Amino acid sequence: MDREWNDNQPIYRQLRDRVVAMILDGVLKEGDSLPSVRNVAADYRVNPLTVLKGYQQLVDEELVEKRRGLGMFVRDGARNLLLKGERQKFLRDECHRVQATIQRLGLEAEELLNGKGPGAPKSSKRSDKKEER
Numbered sequence: 001m002d003r004e005w006n007d008n009q010p011i012y013r014q015l016r017d018r019v020v021a022m023i024l025d026g027v028l029k030e031g032d033s034l035p036s037v038r039n040v041a042a043d044y045r046v047n048p049l050t051v052l053k054g055y056q057q058l059v060d061e062e063l064v065e066k067r068r069g070l071g072m073f074v075r076d077g078a079r080n081l082l083l084k085g086e087r088q089k090f091l092r093d094e095c096h097r098v099q100a101t102i103q104r105l106g107l108e109a110e111e112l113l114n115g116k117g118p119g120a121p122k123s124s125k126r127s128d129k130k131e132e133r
Contacts, residue, residue: 011046015054023063023079024086030079034064034072 041048058064
C-alpha cells in the first residue's frame with residue numbers, strides 16, 4: 001500500500017480504497033487475511049480507530065468478514081462483487097466523460113483498441129512479425 005495520503009478524502013476511505021484495489025489486482029485473494037489493525041496503524045502512522053473505520057466499511061459492504069480472535073479475511077465472491085460494482089460505477093460516472101473526449105479528439109475504434117493512432121510509437125519487431133503471419 002502507498003504511504004502517501006491525499007487531502008481530498010478521509011484517510012479511512014483511502015485505506016478502504018487501497019484494500020479494494022489490492023483485491024481487484026489479486027494481491028489479496030478470497031480467504032486471505034487483511035493486515036492487522038495495529039500493524040497498519042503503526043506502519044502508516046495513523047490512529048487504529050481510523051484503520052478500524054476503513055476496515056468496517058469493507059465489512060459493511062460484505063467484502064471482508066471478521067473472525068473472532070483471528071482477524072479479518074477477504075470473503076468468497078468479494079472480487080466478483082467488486083468488479084460488478086466498479087463496472088457499474090465506471091459506466092455511470094466515467095463512461096460519458098471518456099466518450100465525449102473520444103468524440104472531441106476524433107478517435108476511431110481501431111485506434112482505441114490497438115493504440116495505433118497517428119504519433120503512436122512504432123511496435124517492436126516481435127509484434128510486427130505476429131502481424132505479418
